[in-house]
Structure formats: structure tokens, C-alpha cells
Amino acid sequence: MMTLNSPEELNQLPLDGEILTLVRNEIIEPFGSITDATDFWRDVGTNLLLLENDDDLDALAQSDSGLAFALEYPEWSIDLPQGYQLSLSIYNDEGSGCYLICPSHLINKDNSQ
Structure with missing residues (x-):
């Protein structure tokens, strides 16, 4: 699992350029600019978590209450290319x-149990 604490760090994500562009657009659009988004994240405590295919979702959710909450109570969700x-x-x-950001199969596997 990877954690980002600023939208300015999005380029550090090990994701395809198409996915990064879509993610960046979804995250920045409500704020109008990356500067405003960054200020908001800093001021209120927003972050981004990336789960990868080899992450143990159950173990991570047990050790990270923020992840557990994110998995349980999403406000919205969109499908991204390449199964994310x-x-x-x-x-x-x-x-x-x-x-x-999570491979869809990790969420679907968790919900099917």
C-alpha cells in the first residue's frame, strides 16, 4: 500500500499515464487548481491510498482504520482502466x-465473502 498526502505527489504513483490523468482530473476538478486542492488536503487532512494487486486487503484494513473506513463507506466510486x-x-x-485507488478484484473479492 502506498500513501500520498498531497495531490502534488500523484506522479509518484506506479500507474499508467492514462490512469494518472483520470485520477488527477477527478481529484483536482472540484478545487479548480492543484494549488487549491493541495491547500485543502493539508488544511483538513485528506490523503490518497493506493492498494496494489499483491496487498493483503484484510491485514491492511485491520491495521489501518482509515483504509477500513474507506472500504466500508465510499461516497462515490468510478471505474478506471486496467481494472482499477x-x-x-x-x-x-x-x-x-x-x-x-484499488484493483477492482480486491474490492469484489472482499464483498463476496
């Missing part, structure tokens, strides 16, 4: 939250 999914979970009224 992007979702957003909001923690509180101030707008603190977590974006989650």
Missing part, C-alpha cells in the same frame, strides 16, 4: 477524507 477503481470516503463535516 477510484473512490472517495469523507471522514467528517470539515471534508477530511481518503481517496482510494
Whole structure:
């Protein structure tokens, strides 16, 4: 699992350029600019988690309450190319939250048990 604490770090994600562009657009669009998005993330405590194919979802969710919340209570979710999914979970009224990028099969496997 990889954690980013600023939208300015999005290029560090080990994802295809097409996916990065879609993710960047979804994350930046509500704020109008990367500067405004970065300020908001810093001010309210927003982050992004990337789960990868070899991550143990159950173990990670047990050790990370933010991930467990993101998996359980997404506000919205969109499908991305190459079998990934992007979702957003909001923690509180101030707008603190977590974006989650995850291979869809990890979520579907978890939901089917």
C-alpha cells in the first residue's frame, strides 16, 4: 500500500499515464487548481491510498482504520482502466477524507465473502 498526502505527489504513483490523468482530473476538478486542492488536503487532512494487486486487503484494513473506513463507506466510486477503481470516503463535516485507488478484484473479492 502506498500513501500520498498531497495531490502534488500523484506522479509518484506506479500507474499508467492514462490512469494518472483520470485520477488527477477527478481529484483536482472540484478545487479548480492543484494549488487549491493541495491547500485543502493539508488544511483538513485528506490523503490518497493506493492498494496494489499483491496487498493483503484484510491485514491492511485491520491495521489501518482509515483504509477500513474507506472500504466500508465510499461516497462515490468510478471505474478506471486496467481494472482499477477510484473512490472517495469523507471522514467528517470539515471534508477530511481518503481517496482510494484499488484493483477492482480486491474490492469484489472482499464483498463476496
